[in-house]
Amino acid sequence: MVIQCLQTFPPSSSLDPNIYGPQKSSITEQYIEKFLEGLSVQQAVASKRLFILDYYDAYMLYAERINKLSEGSKTYGSRTLFFLTNEGVLKPVAIELCLPPTAEEAEAVRKVYTPAEEGTEEGALWLLAKAHARVNDAGYHQLISHWLRTHATIEPFVIATHRQLSRMHPLYKLLIPHYLDTMDINQAARQSLINAGGIIEISFTPGKYSMEMSSAIYKDWRFNEQGLPADLLKRGMAVRDPTAPHELKLMIEDYPFAVDGLEIWFAMKDWVSDYLSLYYKDDASMKRDQELQGWWSEIVNVGHGDLKDDPSRWYEMKTKDEVVEALTTIMWLSSAHHAAVNFGQYAYGGYMPNLPTMSKQLIPETGSKEYTEMVRDVDGYFLKTVSTPFQATLVMAILEILSKHAKNEVYVGQIQGSTPEWADDNGIDEAFNRFSSRLVQVEKKVTTRNNNPKLKNRRGPALVPYTLLYPDTTDFSKSGGLTGRGVPNSISI
DSSP: OOOEEOOSSSOBOOSOHHHHOOSBOSOOHHHHGGGSTTOOHHHHHHTTOEEEEEEHHHHHTTHHHHHHHOTTOOOOEEEEEEEEOTTSOEEEEEEEEEEOOOSSOOSOEEEEEOOOOTTSHHHHHHHHHHHHHHHHHHHHIIIIIIIIIIIIHHHHHHHHHHHHSOTTSHHHHHHGGGGTTHHHHHHHHHHHTSSTTSHHHHHSTTGGGHHHHHHHHHTTOOGGGOSHHHHHHHTTSEEEOTTSGGGEEESSSSOHHHHHHHHHHHHHHHHHHHHHHTTOSSHHHHHHOHHHHHHHHHIIIIITGGGTTOGGGSOOOOSHHHHHHHHHHHHHIIIIIHHHHHTTHHHHHSSGGGSOOOOOSOOOOTTSHHHHHHHHOHHHHHHHHSOOHHHHHHHHHHHHHHTOBOTTOOBTTOSTTTSOSOOOSHHHHHHHHHHHHHHHHHHHHHHHHHTOTTOGGGTTTTTOOOOTTOOOTTOOOOOOBSOSOOOBSSOOO
């Protein structure tokens, strides 16, 4: 969702250097070349084998304020570099932890840590650096990849659909299954999760700045970059290639989210295209549809009014291709994107040391009493750094709830619950059945890929198969629960 293919080395920021310190990263060739399997850094960049999780800008904007909140909340801006090995798996090769200059510390902090042997001082520092990077990842995942990019940004589409489209309008009928319970769950989140003093603020390092951080990143949100192909291209994780599947060549061939997701995306896009063709014969008929145009105008100018003055963020909705892309994006965000960021949270984050959400202290300085304590008992120091038992238990309980499928879940491609009183047209029936059949084939392909020992990223070191984008179109058991798989139609949890 966030990882990017590194385009230039060293990575850099666009933040004001007079406020936040040097824009260029302090990671140099000397830190990482020994991990690159004989390649130079420039060769690794040129061959698309260096990748980055870049949480520098997002956290540096708030680092000083977060660190002044309390003794129990400390953070860095972070950059983590990965190398794509000859085996096709990503290996972390450096973590940079940064702090801006403050009134107390005139110089910006730039510390670089690299993999080191367990049981050594360097190994202890590497463990703590990974903990801080993971804390940043946990916060960004929950506030941006999950809340902002699905729950929050889809809400104006739900409201405009009910306000501007009649119940008989083709777009209303197509979209309404993908809005089921979204407003309800968002209201519940505002009551107890993202509210002031709520679970997010007391359990994640950004604390009371959590929603402000999400809002700041929203300013750079672009609707026409939210579809999966556009997202992969933006992050450099794919390039256009007419000879590749879907005409997109992945930079990491074994990238489960992208491989499985693209199959769902294009099945969904073809379904939308087939459906619209039954109602609109040409581009002009779409431009003449006053309800469609009014619906889109409210989304852009009212629902997402903060971004209305930049038309480059939006589709114009004057051609069928644009309408298909827009509708597919809405359906993707409501279904597969949300499934990928939500239903694996308990499996990946329920065990706090794997994904701590809080960092309570910075990495100690060499020669300090805390540094001696860290060297003597690194595991104890790690536990003093990350979430408290109360915070860990609270987050674990919430992640378990969020990761459960409802017993009445309607998965993509299931006609019962996906077609509200309009499947009375043979053309619609045939188009939806084609869509459903393709998703059944996706299920089979996901299972085959997960059983292929050559695809190491499908299971990872823990040997847990990647099933978050297994559609579960064939599951009519209504059993729900912690399945770790299934793509529901809507954001309902």
